[in-house]
Amino acid sequence: MKNLITIGLPSKGRLREGAIHFFKKNNYELTSNGGERNYFAKFEKYPNIKIIYLHAKEIIHRIGDGTLDIGISGLDLLNESASNLKQKIEVKKKLDFGSANVVVAIPDDWIDVQTVADLEEVSFDFRDKKNTRLRVATKYPNLTNNFLVSKGVTQYKLVPSLGATETYPFIGSSEIITDITSTGKTLKDNNLRILKDGLILNSQACVLYSKKKAAKLQPFLNSLK
Numbered sequence: 685m686k687n688l689i690t691i692g693l694p695s696k697g698r699l700r701e702g703a704i705h706f707f708k709k710n711n712y713e714l715t716s717n718g719g720e721r722n723y724f725a726k727f728e729k730y731p732n733i734k735i736i737y738l739h740a741k742e743i744i745h746r747i748g749d750g751t752l753d754i755g756i757s758g759l760d761l762l763n764e765s766a767s768n769l770k771q772k773i774e775v776k777k778k779l780d781f782g783s784a785n786v787v788v789a790i791p792d793d794w795i796d797v798q799t800v801a802d803l804e805e806v807s808f809d810f811r812d813k814k815n816t817r818l819r820v821a822t823k824y825p826n827l828t829n830n831f832l833v834s835k836g837v838t839q840y841k842l843v844p845s846l847g848a849t850e851t852y853p854f855i856g857s858s859e860i861i862t863d864i865t866s867t868g869k870t871l872k873d874n875n876l877r878i879l880k881d882g883l884i885l886n887s888q889a890c891v892l893y894s895k896k897k898a899a900k901l902q903p904f905l906n907s908l909k
Contacts, residue, residue, distance in 0.1 A: 692755035695737035702781035703756040748772045760887035782889030784866040788882035792875045800835040807839035817841040821852035822862040831884045850874040
């Protein structure tokens with residue numbers, strides 16, 4: 685179809701609800717033939733726009749490789765992406781949902797550690813006294829590396845987290861973590877606290893689009909308030 689626009693929306697949770705509400709507010713009413721499990725939808729009066737529900741992380745990749753034109757996903761996932769992917773994607777608009785922070789969190793009983801500078805000292809202690817590196821469990825290796833190195837922390841090792849990152853220090857898989865949190869409650873419930881200067885990124889949902897297709901997409905993007 686001429687001038688077809690493909691839009692990726694998050695397939696579940698608050699991001700999905702927020703995305704649907706955002707378009708409704710802009711007079712783009714979504715309809716789909718199936719229930720929750722149907723991955724395709726459309727806007728009632730706009731046959732040239734195709735909606736696909738995808739995992740929020742996949743939306744970033746599909747905009748980057750050109751199979752999606754526009755998408756709604758988290759700023760954290762965009763900033764975590766490889767730089768060659770990020771260069772192909774533009775942020776059109778930051779939205780008022782999906783707010784969360786990517787943070788450095790440590791066990792409560794590390795009472796002498798309050799800031800990243802204290803963490804640096806601990807990491808040298810680990811190296812010198814235990815002949816090992818401080819382990820940081822995370823789903824955000826790029827954001828974590830960039831943040832720690834920018835703060836002068838170098839003596840650490842990343843441990844990829846596959847889920848429930850906040851448990852890692854207590855099952856012996858890491859000493860500290862970086863994670864995303866909206867209220868901090870889960871961290872607190874797991875006896876972790878955020879370093880005073882441990883904010884890596886303020887994240888929120890964003891409208892993203894492919895730079896390569898900017899000219900074609902501009903009329904539609906300009907209609908979003």
